Amino acid sequence: MERQRYNLVTAWDPVLRFLHWWNVLFMSVQVATGAIFMLSGDGLGKGLEARLVFIHAASGFFFGAGLFGRILWLFVGPPSASWRDILPLTPVQWRSIGETIRFYLRGFKGALSPSLSHNAFAGPVYAAFFIIAAVQVASGSVLLGLPDKLRAKSFSLELHETGFALILAYAGAHVLAVFIHELIERHAIVAAMIHGRKTFTEAQTDELVERYANLNDGGIDERKD
Numbered sequence: 595m596e597r598q599r600y601n602l603v604t605a606w607d608p609v610l611r612f613l614h615w616w617n618v619l620f621m622s623v624q625v626a627t628g629a630i631f632m633l634s635g636d637g638l639g640k641g642l643e644a645r646l647v648f649i650h651a652a653s654g655f656f657f658g659a660g661l662f663g664r665i666l667w668l669f670v671g672p673p674s675a676s677w678r679d680i681l682p683l684t685p686v687q688w689r690s691i692g693e694t695i696r697f698y699l700r701g702f703k704g705a706l707s708p709s710l711s712h713n714a715f716a717g718p719v720y721a722a723f724f725i726i727a728a729v730q731v732a733s734g735s736v737l738l739g740l741p742d743k744l745r746a747k748s749f750s751l752e753l754h755e756t757g758f759a760l761i762l763a764y765a766g767a768h769v770l771a772v773f774i775h776e777l778i779e780r781h782a783i784v785a786a787m788i789h790g791r792k793t794f795t796e797a798q799t800d801e802l803v804e805r806y807a808n809l810n811d812g813g814i815d816e817r818k819d
């Protein structure tokens with residue numbers, strides 16, 4: 595029986611991976627503490643509220659630092675982390691967007707061309723997330739400096755609450771999409787966000803080599819049966 599061969603191909607650099615999980619960690623703290631504020635109304639005692647505000651604000655600055663790092667990395671990082679890989683700038687990326695939409699409309703059936711790094715359809719969603727998250731950090735910082743009376747009626751609070759809903763929707767859709775793509779495509783993408791390398795069949799690797807000219811310059815690390 596012929597055995598299928600797989601290649602491990604470097605997709606994500608260490609800085610991008612570190613920033614991804616850093617942002618997941620601090621965004622989770624933000625969402626959890628933000629949800630407690632929204633659900634409890636004025637029901638929290640003064641002491642507990644002050645402690646939660648401190649945790650929310652401190653974690654918000656850590657998240658802001660990670661986000662700033664990731665945005666900087668869009669401009670100084672390697673090609674797979676670049677803004678050029680996220681925005682649909684080439685005919686290949688537009689073809690991949692059309693292919694991904696058709697794949698979704700078919701109910702996730704049929705073949706999807708492999709993406710070495712960002713899926714072209716997901717790229718603009720990540721770009722929108724970076725912008726919304728930056729506005730969220732800015733509106734949170736403004737709120738922190740406002741006296742209680744002004745804070746409750748401020749535009750920054752409305753912006754911060756809308757941003758919260760959008761970020762929550764993004765996180766849910768992102769994790770769902772990751773799991774669906776992993777179940778169907780099996781490129782080990784969650785593991786790749788940890789160790790950096792996606793898994794591709796020989797045929798998919800050949801397709802990638804054709805599409806990404808520099809892939810053979812050390813990109814393919816290991817082969818396994």
Ligand code: HEM
Pocket residue numbers: 610614617618621664675711712713716720723765768769772783784785787
């Ligand atoms: C909720 C907070 C999260 C945020 C803000 C977030 C953000 C992002 C961003 C921006 C990217 C693109 C990579 C980059 O350009 O940096 C990405 C990719 C990815 N994320 Fe997340 N993520 C989150 C949660 C998660 C979780 C919980 C998982 C795992 C279960 C996950 C798994 C992945 C994977 C596997 C990719 C790569 C997708 C691919 O190969 O095309 N993410 N994420």
